Amino acid sequence: MKKISKIVGNIASFESMGLVDGPGVRFVVFLQGCPLRCAYCHNPEMWNASSKKIEMSPEELVEKIKRYRPYFKGEGGVTMSGGEPLLQADFVTEVFKLCKKEGIHTCLDTSGFGNASDQLLDNTDLVILDVKELDDDKYFSLVGQKMDKFRIFLHKCQEKNKKLWLRQVIVPGYNDTKESVFKLNNFAKDLKNVEKIELLPYHDMAKKKYEALGIAYKLQDVPNMDVRKCKQLEKLLKN
Numbered sequence: 001m002k003k004i005s006k007i008v009g010n011i012a013s014f015e016s017m018g019l020v021d022g023p024g025v026r027f028v029v030f031l032q033g034c035p036l037r038c039a040y041c042h043n044p045e046m047w048n049a050s051s052k053k054i055e056m057s058p059e060e061l062v063e064k065i066k067r068y069r070p071y072f073k074g075e076g077g078v079t080m081s082g083g084e085p086l087l088q089a090d091f092v093t094e095v096f097k098l099c100k101k102e103g104i105h106t107c108l109d110t111s112g113f114g115n116a117s118d119q120l121l122d123n124t125d126l127v128i129l130d131v132k133e134l135d136d137d138k139y140f141s142l143v144g145q146k147m148d149k150f151r152i153f154l155h156k157c158q159e160k161n162k163k164l165w166l167r168q169v170i171v172p173g174y175n176d177t178k179e180s181v182f183k184l185n186n187f188a189k190d191l192k193n194v195e196k197i198e199l200l201p202y203h204d205m206a207k208k209k210y211e212a213l214g215i216a217y218k219l220q221d222v223p224n225m226d227v228r229k230c231k232q233l234e235k236l237l238k239n
Helices: 058-066 085-101 118-122 136-143 148-159 178-189 207-213 227-238
Strands: 009-018 026-031 054-056 077-081 105-110 126-130 163-170 194-201
Touching: 009 058, 009 085, 026 058, 026 085, 054 058, 058 085, 077 085, 085 105, 085 118, 126 148, 163 178, 178 194, 178 227, 194 227
Parallel strands: 026 077, 077 105, 105 126, 126 163, 163 194
Antiparallel strands: 009 026, 009 054
């Protein structure tokens, strides 16, 4: 009889054929709960960690993931996202350990705000790190938390020599300048194993979610980021 873990994950939703959350075709798991309150967050319904959604054991989730293995074709795999997956680090660890036994590529999509054990990182093939901000005061203003945990997580990734993709949301009037992009680029140059840097254009499509939940939307008067300008800024990184 297979051993069933006592750990249970609280899952918000799944995406079975994800194409933007790591290499190849991904099975993406969005975990419930996030300690950050990013001004541009488009999933406020995931903030509350105690809000029960889909509960699964690591074994149950991996059995579900395995059904999509024919689509992975060597490069794809599973991506644990959120919310903030590090809030459920023990669950993610067990899922990744089982995935590695099955030869499935594992990716952690995180803000770096949480506790990552050696076991978790040892079973993680790729970290997609959401770089919210690089200035302490601006970071706190943007997400409502201090940068300490982000720095600790990044240090652990460097110690473990983890492959990194860096991502940053570009918001008009906030960080949509060459100076901001060069700052991100210089930050990346000091890191090991950065394979890719992506700039994501801010959009306000979540406004209706905030209204439905009775939450004030912090960027009420901020326009959507021009996608073409965002691509132009991203080219500065590639050059």
